[in-house]
Amino acid sequence: MSTQERRGSRERLSTQERLVRSTQELLWERGYVGTSPKAILERAGVGQGSMYHHFSGKSDLALAAIRRTAEGMKETAQECLTTPGTAYERVAAYLLRERQVLRGCPIGRMTQDRDVVQSPELRAPLDEMFDWLRGRLAEVLTDGQRRGELAAGLDPVATAATVAAVVQGGYVLARAADDTAPFDAAVEGVLALLAAQVVHPAPRPDSR
Amino acid sequence: MSTQERRGSRERLSTQERLVRSTQELLWERGYVGTSPKAILERAGVGQGSMYHHFSGKSDLALAAIRRTAEGMKETAQECLTTPGTAYERVAAYLLRERQVLRGCPIGRMTQDRDVVQSPELRAPLDEMFDWLRGRLAEVLTDGQRRGELAAGLDPVATAATVAAVVQGGYVLARAADDTAPFDAAVEGVLALLAAQVVHPAPRPDSR
DNA sequence: GTCTATAAAGCGATAGAC
């Protein structure tokens, strides 16, 4: 970690760091096939030689960018899923967190890129990230069942996959409509279905 | 409609038809950015002049292909959603229909293509298709409520968006994992949540 | 480390013969 990396402004970052961040942005906006080294260099404000000095080529740079993005997504999700509250509330926090819906998921979008999915190295971070996410969601749901908050009949693993899929599919529907409404509706729908699994203790007549 | 179009074999189709079908396949496999006119021509087995005679260019040909694919998807979905049975069973028929999960959704994938979503003309068929799908799913669910099969508290519009999102997101998760399991789990999860909304009439002790 | 120059290949489109 150089001292330069502490500041947020692009100008003070190392060449390597600027390349990775530019690639992260462009992969999100245009996908792997749609992102050219030239575009990356222009956004990073460096010459072609710098890129081929630090990275072996486009795929190597994309790998660094995808790994970085996947790590960031895990951190964001983890924050939502560890908020205090019931299991339902933690899942809701994940589903309702602020998102740039019309931009879609920077990791999910990579799954539609042929070159990415066909390369075991480039696909690995996606696989690992979604696997982790489903695992964490399942943990939260299992935890809710143990505490008696959620119905025992609920399948935590299947439900976790559903929750993750709703988010990814919500992005797809929203981008097709050029409108965030379908995303919000999909989230609202799954939250309502999940709410029906919340166990309400019988109200005690003598409770204060 | 020429007589040639009646047969299934590629050889007997018109040049125009071969171009459209080749484009449909390539858009599914490689997306819009990843599909070159050259690749289309090679798959269709025609020269470059033929393509520019029948279509104004790549985007024009893509428009024809996307419209065709969207129509096909509507027909397939409609078949599932009009099967005899309860509302739950019809939604289940849609969710559980045979799919080439790892290939993803040919329409959903287009939402990750910058050039497609940024063109109102190319995006229109996607928008229309998903809007129609959510509408039909909502109709089936509303129908189920009217017949007393589904809980009155269920929001048909939101739930329809959830169901559509689970399918689209399921594709994303499956492609990331290079495994159909996450898709199946997501579908299983939403079906279980929906099953909890099915109203079971109180068993009549005197029933035969 | 970073730059510019160059290259071979592919891109989307056009021209014009047949």
Add this chain to the structure above:
DNA sequence: GTCTATCGCTTTATAGAC
């Protein structure tokens, strides 16, 4: 209608000066 030839541009990468 269909073909081949060609165009101007971009892509990904390499070479070599500084």
